[in-house]
Amino acid sequence: MKGKVIWLTGLSASGKSTIARKMQQILHSKGIIPIRLDGDEVREAIADHNCGHDPENRIINAYRISRFANLFSRQGLVVIVATMSLYHEIHSWNRNNFPDYFEVLIKADLETLKQRDPKGLYKNFSSGKAENLPGMDLEPQFPLNPDLIIENNGQLNEVEKNAQKILKKCNLL
Numbered sequence: 001m002k003g004k005v006i007w008l009t010g011l012s013a014s015g016k017s018t019i020a021r022k023m024q025q026i027l028h029s030k031g032i033i034p035i036r037l038d039g040d041e042v043r044e045a046i047a048d049h050n051c052g053h054d055p056e057n058r059i060i061n062a063y064r065i066s067r068f069a070n071l072f073s074r075q076g077l078v079v080i081v082a083t084m085s086l087y088h089e090i091h092s093w094n095r096n097n098f099p100d101y102f103e104v105l106i107k108a109d110l111e112t113l114k115q116r117d118p119k120g121l122y123k124n125f126s127s128g129k130a131e132n133l134p135g136m137d138l139e140p141q142f143p144l145n146p147d148l149i150i151e152n153n154g155q156l157n158e159v160e161k162n163a164q165k166i167l168k169k170c171n172l173l
Contacts, residue, residue, distance in 0.1 A: 003073030005098045006170055008082045009091075009143060010106035013116040015152040015159070019106065020082035022163035027078065027172065035072045037065055039083030062090045070097055078172065086140035102170045105146040112153045 006023070008016040017038050024036045042065050043051065051057045062085035069079045085091075094101055108116075117123055148169050150162050167173040 002100055003076045003078070004100040004102065004170065004172075005069045005073045005079045005081060005094070006166065007069075007085075007094060007101065007103045008080070008106055008166075009085055009103070009146075010152075011086075011108070011113055011140060012084065013113040013118060014106040014108045015116075015150075015162070016082035016084075016106050018159055019150070019152070019163050019166070020080045022159050023080050023167055026160075026163055026167060030173070032078060032172065034078040034080050036080045036082070037068055037072075039065060039081075039085065042068065042083075058084070059087055059090065061085075062087060063093070066090060066094055066097070069094075073098060073100070084140070086142060088141045088144065091141075091143045102148070102166075103143050103146045104148045104150060104166055105143050106150050106152050108152045 008020055010016050017040075020036055020038065024034055027034045039061070043061055046064065051061055062083065065081060065083050065085065069081050072079045091103065094103070114123075148166060150165070152158070152162060164173060
């Protein structure tokens with residue numbers, strides 16, 4: 001099998017990681033063992049305490065994730081990436097460097113994001129305890145031409161439907 005990168009991007013709490021995990025489960029059930037790279041998990045694994053959440057460090061981290069995805073996809077693996085990485089230069093680099101790249105923008109309205117808020121980022125931002133949050137004080141650069149847009153304001157029962165929709169569009173189901 002030729003390597004493929006499926007890049008899920010969107011604001012924090014939009015559902016990227018949840019959908020990516022479900023995609024991974026579905027592929028496992030079909031006998032395909034994908035690599036899942038989650039932005040927060042990659043950041044934790046690298047443990048670069050000098051890499052913060054300001055725009056410059058967010059770009060550094062996004063390039064790290066892109067390069068890992070490139071490494072794995074060149075070995076013929078399906079790579080599912082769930083990360084904000086909301087910079088046009090990252091999306092452009094991905095399109096220019098991955099032979100089989102599928103970009104998905106996961107969207108949710110601000111009210112939904114604040115209700116979900118699994119890491120408390122929006123709550124901390126509102127109380128002045130956090131900064132550098134895309135969609136709040138950092139202007140996100142959403143993909144200009146995503147291959148698919150998923151409106152994800154729904155409930156958890158829509159996760160499987162969204163995961164299957166992405167995998168079908170990628171010709172993996």
